[in-house]
Amino acid sequence: MSETTHERATPGxxxxxxxxxxxxxxxxxHGLTVSGARPPxxxxxxxxxxxxxxxxxxxxxxxxxxxxxxxxxxxxxxxxPLLNAFVYFLIFGLLLGGRGGMEMTEYIPFLVIGVFVFTxxxxxVMSGVKAISGNLGLVRALHFxxxxxxxxxxxxxxxxxxxxxxxxxxxxxxxxxxxxWTWLLIxxxxxxxxxxxxxxxxxxxxxxxxxxxxxxxxxxxxxxxxYGSGVMFPIGHMVTERAxxxxxxxxxxxxxxxAVYMELMRFALIDGPHHQSLGAQFWLLGVGWAxxxxxxxxxxxxxxxxxxxxx
Amino acid sequence: MAELKxxxxxxxxxxxxxPATEGAAGKAxxxxxxxxxxxxxxxxxxxxxxxxxxxxxxxNATAALRRILRRxxxxxxxxxxxxxxxxxxxxxxxxxxxxxxxxxxxxxxxRAIAGLLxxxxxRVYTNGQPSLLGVNAALMNxxxxxxxxxxxxxxxxxxxxxxxxxxDDIVEFSGINEKGDFITLPMRTYxxxxxxxxxxxxxxxxxxxxxxxxxxxxxxxxxxQKRSEARIRELRATxxxxxxxxxxxxxxxxxxxxxxxxxxxxxxxxGPTAPVLKAYxxxxxx
Numbered sequence: 001m002s003e004t005t006h007e008r009a010t011p012g013x014x015x016x017x018x019x020x021x022x023x024x025x026x027x028x029x030h031g032l033t034v035s036g037a038r039p040p041x042x043x044x045x046x047x048x049x050x051x052x053x054x055x056x057x058x059x060x061x062x063x064x065x066x067x068x069x070x071x072x073x074x075x076x077x078x079x080x081p082l083l084n085a086f087v088y089f090l091i092f093g094l095l096l097g098g099r100g101g102m103e104m105t106e107y108i109p110f111l112v113i114g115v116f117v118f119t120x121x122x123x124x125v126m127s128g129v130k131a132i133s134g135n136l137g138l139v140r141a142l143h144f145x146x147x148x149x150x151x152x153x154x155x156x157x158x159x160x161x162x163x164x165x166x167x168x169x170x171x172x173x174x175x176x177x178x179x180x181w182t183w184l185l186i187x188x189x190x191x192x193x194x195x196x197x198x199x200x201x202x203x204x205x206x207x208x209x210x211x212x213x214x215x216x217x218x219x220x221x222x223x224x225x226x227y228g229s230g231v232m233f234p235i236g237h238m239v240t241e242r243a244x245x246x247x248x249x250x251x252x253x254x255x256x257x258x259a260v261y262m263e264l265m266r267f268a269l270i271d272g273p274h275h276q277s278l279g280a281q282f283w284l285l286g287v288g289w290a291x292x293x294x295x296x297x298x299x300x301x302x303x304x305x306x307x308x309x310x311x
Numbered sequence: 312m313a314e315l316k317x318x319x320x321x322x323x324x325x326x327x328x329x330p331a332t333e334g335a336a337g338k339a340x341x342x343x344x345x346x347x348x349x350x351x352x353x354x355x356x357x358x359x360x361x362x363x364x365x366x367x368x369x370x371n372a373t374a375a376l377r378r379i380l381r382r383x384x385x386x387x388x389x390x391x392x393x394x395x396x397x398x399x400x401x402x403x404x405x406x407x408x409x410x411x412x413x414x415x416x417x418x419x420x421x422r423a424i425a426g427l428l429x430x431x432x433x434r435v436y437t438n439g440q441p442s443l444l445g446v447n448a449a450l451m452n453x454x455x456x457x458x459x460x461x462x463x464x465x466x467x468x469x470x471x472x473x474x475x476x477x478x479d480d481i482v483e484f485s486g487i488n489e490k491g492d493f494i495t496l497p498m499r500t501y502x503x504x505x506x507x508x509x510x511x512x513x514x515x516x517x518x519x520x521x522x523x524x525x526x527x528x529x530x531x532x533x534x535x536q537k538r539s540e541a542r543i544r545e546l547r548a549t550x551x552x553x554x555x556x557x558x559x560x561x562x563x564x565x566x567x568x569x570x571x572x573x574x575x576x577x578x579x580x581x582g583p584t585a586p587v588l589k590a591y592x593x594x595x596x597x
Contacts, residue, residue, distance in 0.1 A: 023355035026400070027436035030350050035435040036426025054465035061462060065453040068497070138451065140427055141510070142466045143440045211379065309427055 038306040041299070047145045055148050059155035077163040085115040088232040098233035100241075105175045106272035112171055113269060114231040116164040117262045120157050121197050122222050127153035128201030129208035129215050132308050139309035146308045147301050150201040158194050168269065177271055185268035193261040195290040199297025206301050209308055229258040234274070257289040351521050351552040352401040352424055352441065357433040359394035359419050359576075393419040395576040396433070401521075403438075406543060406553040408567035408584065410560075410591055416576040417556045421523045424554070441521035442467070442514055452499040456487055456509055459498055463513040477516050484542070485512035486535055508535050515542050522546055523554040540566050560588055 021029065039047065048055075067076040089111055092098040099107045131149040132139060139146065165186070208214045229235065230253070239250040253259060264286055267278040394416045401407055409417040422428045424435050425443035451459055460481050464474040485508045487493045487501075498506060514522070524543070543553050543566050557563055563570060563584065570587040572580040580587050 023353045023398070023400070023434070023436065026350060027353050030438065032350065032353060032436035032438050035352075035424060035437040035441065036429070050468060051465070053471055054462065057462055057465055061451070061454050061458050065451075065497075068453065135451075138466070140422070141443065141514075142463065143425075143442060144466045144468070148466075306426070307429070 036306050038302070041302060044145055044147075044302055044305065048147055048151075051144050051148050054144065055152045055155060058148070058152040059159065062153070063156045063159055077160060078167055081116050081119055081164045082112075082167055084119070085112045088115060092232040098238065100234035100237035100274070102234070102272070102274050106270060106274060109168070109172050109175060109177065109270050110234075110266055110275075111232050112168055113266050114262050116161060116168060117193070117265050118226055118229065118231045118258055119164075120161045120193060121200070121258055121261070122226070123157045123160070124154040124197035124201045125204050125222060126215075126218060127157065128204040129218055131201065131205040132209035133212050133215075136309055146205075146305055147202060147298065150205040150301065151198055154194060154198040154201045157197065158190065161190070172269060177269070180271065182268050182271075186265060189261060189264045189268060189286070192264075192286045192290040195294040196257055196261070199290075199293030199295070202297040202301035203293070206304050206308075209304075225256075225258060228253055229256055229262065230254075231258075231262065235259060255285055257285075257293070260285045260289060349403040349438075350400050350436075351403050351438040352399075352554075353436040354397055354399050354420075354424070355434045355436070357394055357397045357420075357423060357435060358392070358431040359416070359423050359428055360431040361391040361393055361419075362389070392431075393576050394423065394573075397573070397576075397578045398433075399571060399578065399581055401552050401554070403552055404547055405569055406547050406555065406567045408563035408570040409554060409556045409573060410558075410563065410570055410588070411573035411579075415573045417573055418525055419576075420573065421525055421554060421556060424521070425523060437521060439520035441523060442517075442519045443523045443525065453497055455497055456482075456494040456501070459509065460494075460513055463510075464516065467514070467517050469517060481512045481516045484515070484538060485509045486538075504532065511539055515539070515546065518549060519546065519551050521552045521554070523556075525556045526558070536562070560592070564588065 027033075038044075063077075064074070067073055070076055072079070089108065093104070093107055093111060102110060128150045131153050132146065135149055139149075204214065204218070230238065235253050236250040239245040239253065240247055254263070260282055263278060264282055267275050267282075397416075397420060409420065411417050419428065421443055423430060424437065425441045426435070426437070427443065451462065454462070460478060461474055464477070464481075465471070469477075482488055482494050485505075487505055487509055493501065493505070498509070501509070511524070522543075540562070543555070547553055553566075555563065555567060567584050569582065570580075570584050570591075571578065572587055572591055580590055
C-alpha cells in the first residue's frame with residue numbers, strides 16, 4: 001500500500017481558519033444537512049405539491065404505455081373490464097343465479113358498476129405493491145418525494161375508471177336508465193374512493209418495498225375481498241338468505257370500504273326496485289374510510305421515506 | 312487556464328467574494344485565501360454495510376415466514392462492509408474523481424452521498440440534494456425518449472416551461488436523433504450507450520448543487536464524451552460540485568482537479584489529480 005495514506009486530513013485543508021471545526025460544526029456553519037434525511041411532514045406535503053405535474057404526467061404516460069404493445073392499443077382500456085364483467089355475468093348472473101331477485105335490466109348495470117369500481121381499488125393496491133419495487137431505477141436515479149409514485153399509480157387507475165364509466169353510461173342508457181341529477185353524485189364518490197385507494201396504495205407501496213413477496217400474495221387476498229364485498233351479487237341477500245348467516249355478518253361486509261363505494265355508485269346511477277334509497281350511514285362510512293386510509297396511509301408511507309430504494 | 316470561483320455564490324456567511332482565481336486542475340487548493348471555500352459535501356467517518364439476502368445458508372419457507380412475522384433479521388442475510396471510515400470534504404467548484412479497482416466501494420460511496428444508502432455509522436452532510444447519475448439507473452423503458460425527457464425533468468423538479476425551453480437542447484446534446492427519429496421510440500429500443508447518453512443529458516440539463524456521475528461517460532462514443540466533458544466543466548463553473556467515477560484515467564485527468572482513491576472501502580489517498588493518479592498507476596504497475 002502507498003505510504004501516502006490519508007495524505008489529506010479531514011475536514012480538508014480549508015486554509016481559512018476552519019480546520020479546527022468538527023465536520024458537524026462545519027456542516028452547520030454552511031447550512032449543510034444530513035443526506036437522505038426524511039423531511040418533516042408539512043415540508044413533505046409541500047414537496048409533493050411541487051411535483052404535481054410529474055405525478056399527473058407519469059400517470060398519463062403509464063396509462064398510455066400500458067397497452068402500447070397490443071394491436072388494439074387503447075381500446076383494451078375498455079375491453080378488459082368489459083370482458084371481466086361478461087365472464088362474471090355468465091357465471092353469477094346465469095349459471096349460479098346470484099341476482100338476488102333482480103331483473104336482468106337491473107342486474108347487468110349492478111354487475112358492471114361493481115366490477116369497474118372494485119377493479120379501481122384492486123388495481124390501485126396491485127400497482128401500489130410494485131410502486132417502489134418496480135421503479136427502483138427511477139427511485140435510485142432521481143430525487144423526488146416517493147409518495148409521487150403510489151399517488152401517480154392510483155391516479156392512473158382513476159383515469160382508467162373514467163374510461164370505463166363511458167361504458168357504464170352506454171350500458172345504462174341501453175337498458176333505459178336516463179341521466180338524472182343523482183348521476184352527479186359519481187363525482188364525490190370517485191373522489192372519496194380515490195382518496196381511499198391512494199392511502200391503501202401508499203400502505204402497500206411501503207409494505208411491498210420491504211417484502212416483494214406481497215405481489216404474489218395480494219391477488220388471493222384481493223379476490224377474497226372481492227367475493228366478500230358483493231361485486232357480482234347482492235352481498236346481504238347472499239349471506240342471510242342463500243347461506244342462512246346472521247344479519248350482522250351481512251352488515252359488517254356491507255360496511256367494508258369496497259362495498260361502500262360500490263353501493264354509493266350503484267345507488268347514484270341505477271334507479272330500480274332494488275336501488276331506491278341508500279342510508280346516510282353509507283356516505284358517512286365513505287367519508288370515514290377515505291379520511292382514515294388517506295391520511296393514515298400517507299403518514300405511514302412518509303415514515304419510511306428515507307429508506308425507499310435502498311439495499 | 313484560470314477560472315472564476317465564488318462569483319455565483321450567494322452565501323450568507325461571507326461578503327460577496329472577490330473573485331479568487333485558482334490554478335487549473337487544483338494545483339493549489341489551499342491558496343485561495345481571499346474567498347472562503349464553501350463545502351458542499353462533508354463525509355464524516357462513513358461506514359456502509361450492505362445486507363445481502365440469499366447468502367450461503369439455506370432456510371426453508373416456514374422459517375422465512377416466521378422471521379417475517381416476528382420481524383427478525385433473516386438468517387440468510389450476510390453483511391458486506393463496503394465503505395470503511397471514509398472522511399472528506401468537497402468544496403464548491405471542485406470536480407472530484409473517484410478511482411480504485413472494481414469493488415472498492417466507489418459506487419457505494421456515491422450512493423451514500425446521494426442519500427440512497429443508509430450509513431451504518433458516520434454521516435454525510437450535503438448542500439441541497441445531490442443527484443446521482445448511474446449507468447444502471449434505467450428510467451422508464453416502456454416510454455418513448457421524448458416522454459422520458461419530460462418526465463425526468465418534472466421528477467427533478469423542473470417546471471413545464473423550463474423543460475419546453477430546454478427540450479431541444481437536451482435531445483440535441485444526447486445526440487439520440489443523429490441517426491434518425493429515435494426520440495419518439497420507446498427507450499427499450501435504445502442501445503445501452505444511447506440510454507446512458509439520454510440519461511446523462513436529462514440530468515445535466517438541470518443545475519445541480521452536487522452532481523455525481525457513475526461511469527456514464529465511459530459508455531458514450533468519442534463525440535459524446537467530448538461534449539459531456541465540456542458540460543461537466545460548465546456545471547463546475549456555475550458553482551456545482553461534480554463527482555466522477557471512472558476507470559479511464561484520461562477522463563479523470565481532463566475533468567477533475569482532485570482525486571479520491573478508494574481500495575477495499577478505505578480511503579487510500581485524497582489530493583490533487585496528478586500525484587494521486589501517479590501513485591495509483593505505480594501501485595497497479597506492481
